[in-house]
Amino acid sequence: MGRSVTMRAVAERAGVSTKTVSNVVNGTGAFSPETERRVRAAVEELGYRLNPFARGLRSRRTDTVALAVPNLYQPFYAELAEQVIRAQEIQGLKVVLEATHGNAERERAVLTGARRELVDGVIYVPHTLAPEERANLSVAQPTVVLGERPDPAGDPGVDSGVDFLETANEEGAYAAVGHLLAQGRRRIAAIGERPDWQVGAQRLAGYRRALADAGVPYDPSLVIGVDNVDMWASGVGAATRLLRTRVRFDALCCLNDVMAIGALSVLERSGIAVPGEVALLGFDDIEAARYASPPLTTVDPHTESLARAAVSLLRSRLELDDFREMPSRRETVGFTLRVRMSTSEA
Numbered sequence: 001m002g003r004s005v006t007m008r009a010v011a012e013r014a015g016v017s018t019k020t021v022s023n024v025v026n027g028t029g030a031f032s033p034e035t036e037r038r039v040r041a042a043v044e045e046l047g048y049r050l051n052p053f054a055r056g057l058r059s060r061r062t063d064t065v066a067l068a069v070p071n072l073y074q075p076f077y078a079e080l081a082e083q084v085i086r087a088q089e090i091q092g093l094k095v096v097l098e099a100t101h102g103n104a105e106r107e108r109a110v111l112t113g114a115r116r117e118l119v120d121g122v123i124y125v126p127h128t129l130a131p132e133e134r135a136n137l138s139v140a141q142p143t144v145v146l147g148e149r150p151d152p153a154g155d156p157g158v159d160s161g162v163d164f165l166e167t168a169n170e171e172g173a174y175a176a177v178g179h180l181l182a183q184g185r186r187r188i189a190a191i192g193e194r195p196d197w198q199v200g201a202q203r204l205a206g207y208r209r210a211l212a213d214a215g216v217p218y219d220p221s222l223v224i225g226v227d228n229v230d231m232w233a234s235g236v237g238a239a240t241r242l243l244r245t246r247v248r249f250d251a252l253c254c255l256n257d258v259m260a261i262g263a264l265s266v267l268e269r270s271g272i273a274v275p276g277e278v279a280l281l282g283f284d285d286i287e288a289a290r291y292a293s294p295p296l297t298t299v300d301p302h303t304e305s306l307a308r309a310a311v312s313l314l315r316s317r318l319e320l321d322d323f324r325e326m327p328s329r330r331e332t333v334g335f336t337l338r339v340r341m342s343t344s345e346a
Contacts, residue, residue, distance in 0.1 A: 005047055009048070010039065010043055013042035013045065013046060014035075014038040014039045014042040015038065020035060020039065061120055062118065064119045065093055065096075065119050065120055065314060065318075066097075066098050066110065066121075066122045068100055068107070068122060068123070069081060069097070069099060069100070069125045070100055070102045070230065071102070071230055072097065072099055074230035075257075076256065079287065080125070083303055084311060087307045087308045087312075091315050096118070104128045107129045108129065108137060111137045111140075112137055113139075113140025113141060121144075122144070123144045123146065123310045123311070123314060124145050124146065125146045127197065128197075128198070131147065131149065131198070132150050141161075142161060143161060143162045143163070144162075144163045144164075144165055145164050147165075148198070149166065161323050161324040162328050163313040163331075164328070165331050165333065166333070167199075167335070169283075170203065170206035170209070171206060172203070173205075173210070173255070173283065175206075175299070176206075176253065176297070177206065179337060180281065181210060181216065185250045185279055187219075187250045187251065188222065188249065189223070189242055189249040189251070189252045190204065190252075191252065191254045191263055192225075192229050192234075192256060194225055200256075204255065221245065221247050222247060224242050225238075226238050229255065229256060229258075230258060231262075234258075235254060235261065235264075236266055237262075239266035239267065240266055243266070243270060251279040252280045252281075255283055256282060256283050257282035257285065257289045257298055260282030260289070261282070261288060264292060264296070274342055275344060275345060276345070279297075280296065280297070281298060281299075281343055282297070283299045283301075285300035285301070285303075289338075294340065294341035294342045297338060297343040300338050301333065302334060306333045309333060313329065
């Protein structure tokens with residue numbers, strides 16, 4: 001029956017206009033809870049099913065958005081994607097995933113409309129492109145950037161159509177290193193330095209600022225770079241190199257959980273007690289961090305809140321006749337320091 005039922009039939013059964021039915025089933029416009037109840041009851045009773053393909057032809061809307069992340073083998077990006085998909089489903093949108101692999105050309109293509117005919121908007125997680133370069137690209141569709149907005153933003157029209165959702169990367173790292181300093185740790189090594197990783201640069205800035213505020217000199221010999229920040233093996237290799245230098249350290253700050261868990265395996269094999277001899281922490285609060293042995297102290301960037309906020313920002317811009325008519329917005333999602341046994345035996 002569902003194929004033959006029309007929107008007009010639903011409207012007649014619910015005692016409303018076809019426009020109201022359209023608003024309810026598409027989640028647009030304004031309507032009262034009672035109106036929504038009647039429309040949804042009529043939809044269920046008649047077996048009405050919305051034809052997304054036909055609707056797309058009429059409105060030139062696909063009700064599909066792209067989520068562009070550096071990769072999907074890093075657990076944080078996979079967990080973020082899952083949360084975005086859940087949030088999109090609540091709002092009646094579909095998600096396609098785009099892996100940019102930290103490639104600058106792919107990131108530019110995402111922002112300038114490589115999927116323009118396939119999706120209505122983009123949620124973009126930057127990796128390589130600097131904020132200033134992202135700001136000077138003309139986006140083809142409504143876009144939410146999960147990253148830093150250039151400050152100052154420059155020409156107000158440059159980032160028209162783009163919203164920025166900033167995560168507390170520097171502040172989270174500052175709090176995490178402050179936690180180590182409060183325990184009396186003074187030789188705090190860091191793993192994950194990489195010049196083209198913008199998120200890592202912010203976290204490293206938080207690390208350096210915490211040291212400076214505590215009067216602890218920055219020691220470059222304690223900072224270890226990696227080739228790929230999203231590989232478990234990078235933490236293994238970096239921790240191995242750090243131990244081979246024989247430089248003294250009593251704590252290890254890894255710029256994400258993947259590298260921290262890789263480093264933990266090296267410390268354990270080397271007979272170094274965690275946290276007794278070396279306190280260890282990460283960033284991202286991936287699920288594996290909670291089940292490491294010992295469980296990993298880490299910065300929780302509120303992934304679910306991040307996903308919901310991104311979808312909400314994008315959806316509000318999708319509803320506009322001209323997505324550029326709304327000024328660029330900037331929101332910040334907070335963090336929580338999750339203190340576990342890798343830094344505290346208590």
